[in-house]
Amino acid sequence: SEFNYTAMVLPPLKQARMGINRQLVYTGITRAKNTFELVADKKVLQLAMNKSVSRASGLYERLTF
Template sequence: SVLAKQRLINPSSRWYRGRPVLIKGNNYGLGLFNGDIGIITGGKDEDNLYAFFHADSGPARKLAPGVLPDHDTAYAMTVHKSQGSEFENIVLVLPEKDYPVMTRELVYTGLTRTTGKIALLGTESVLRNAILRKTERVSGLKESLWR
């Protein structure tokens, strides 16, 4: 990886300072929930590293990385995974060509994850097509209710 080539991370180590982690499940005992984002920090060796998670109220939580529930490294994430999260700044990367899953609802969700600045990367045509495409829900609920 680019980070390893520049010696910013040690690719042979699972844990390293600055590694952002995204929790993928709920652990009520640890107070960690799906979508929580933390960062690994501490000393230079694995034995002195900790995962810090911001708390909405109270102090940040400090945990040993080994006790974390299922998680991923989170340098970037999909709009779907970002739902329910909020970030100071975001970069929304659109695909190179138009796809039916690119809808106004998806773009809206992506753009509303920030409290600060947005960098939007993509072509005007892909963005325009996405904004013009509304999600079509085919649940059958309406038809079932009116029978």
């Protein structure tokens, strides 16, 4: 889904360690057609950008023989 305006508020650093990652921020940004607004501490955003989610979809196993 796309929206003309999206906003994302990231939690304080103590609460952000488990729940945020690069994919979450990317999703928020790419849902905006015109305007994206981010409210976050710089350290929290850096934490999110450096944390990636490893996926366990099983796709690799299905494609290899």
